Amino acid sequence: MTTEAFGTRLRRAMDERGPLCVGIDPHASLLADWGLTDDIAGLERFTHTVVEALADRVAVLKPQSAFFERFGSRGIAVLERAVADAREAGALVLMDAKRGDIGSTMAAYAATYLDPASPLFSDAVTVSPYLGYESLRPALDLARESGTGVFVLALTSNPEGAEVQHAARVDGRSVAATVLDHLRAENSDAAPMGSYGAVVGATLGRSIDATGANLAINGPLLAPGIGAQGATAADLPKVFGANVRNVVPNVSRGVLRHGPDVAALRESADRFASEIRDAVAS
Template identity: 80%
Template sequence: MTVMEPFGARLRRAMDERGPLCVGIDPHASLLAEWGLNDDVAGLERFSRTVVEAMADRVAVLKPQSAFFERFGSRGVAVLETTVQEARAAGALVVMDAKRGDIGSTMAAYAESFLHKDAPLFSDALTVSPYLGYGSLKPAVDLARESGAGLFVLALTSNPEGGEVQHAVRGDGRSVGATMLAHLAAENAGEEPLGSFGAVVGATLGDLSSYDLGINGPLLAPGIGAQGATPADLPRVFGAALRNVVPNVSRGVLRHGPDVTALRTAADRFAVEIRTAVTAS
């Protein structure tokens, strides 16, 4: 049996070769309409295929947002399966954005669904919520290690409501978000060139210098484009951790479809702005 190289190593290489951009596959009903597609399974399939065709051979990471597929029931999930498989076959790493989180015994089943190498929805990494306690994610951490996959744990999310949970200060004086980052740093200790257990940290959050983002793992940074952050914000938000940042753009790219060239041009523009911001810092 061939053992897959750990996600962190595969991601580091993809980021070095292709640049760090992650494009989201978020088939909002409004985007289907803008693309001249029906809000049905055929529209969903055309949308997803087009994004994969436009992006999978050039960006480091594609991140399908499961909710927009689940909306159509089992046939939508079938489209998600094909999307993941085609994107991976074309050379992109796939982060499944399903934000799963539950008690450990149920978490094990979620992990089997997305991180077992024989699962129809096997993805290179999965977004997970640690807000049933970081330890509840252990089955996902264990299976990810076994499969050469990764996780992105919600630490400091891009939405304004996240602060009431994530900035809350615990009895030991550390915030909840900082605690999640510390768990991830422990998970990734000693891994080279990069650990496989990433954090989600919004690009919208402004100065995060009070947080230790040095987790030796990737930092998925949503919020660029539609949520108002720009690539130029990245150095201020991420400081010394900038090299490990995977900036995500969904609607900011997708709104340029359905033309494949226009999608590529939009993604290239973000990629150039990101490179400029990273190299200037």
């Protein structure tokens, strides 16, 4: 078992290494850009290179499970190795799986990523609350027990998300605001930062205001959209305001496009981390 809460470990990693999460997204076009084949050999080379380049310097690495699952059991084996190697090198691993279900199925998803006995044991996992927030209870409870974390989809950067996340409940509150309220309650007794985070797009600007969402959840805010999606480090204080210190900006293509050169990957990640640190401190 991990004896220290994920939120505590994440706060320390962000303070020491800079507040940056880099995705590991081996989609076919990126493999081709690296001069790799779209097969297990290419997947393994890509993943190993990213972990070798970044796991000893970034706070968080975020493998996207789907890009490994598409290769079947051999792809999952590559993912298992990447998770273990990244954690051994000091990076926290956030598994981007976006799981969401009910009952025993949700419990099985939770065990896959948050049980220390699992070969895919990660420091945290992304989950979807749109079968009802309490459907996530198996993952929330196991995270508390095992010292891991969850990041719940709240205000995502894709435009289609608004039709659900901005929708008003019968009490007039938006769905996204309700999800954030639940997370605030989960983190109420945590210090220095809770282990229950939200996914909030860095590209959303002040459109967040229209949802009535309060981002002060005493937990981490995973912010996709920096780099290729158009957001910059300078946008973070504008979007997140007083909560910016708890933001974990995610950059994927903005860093990965510099591979397969290890030095170039490191230089790009270091540059993003420096820009983000300066923006947060300003």
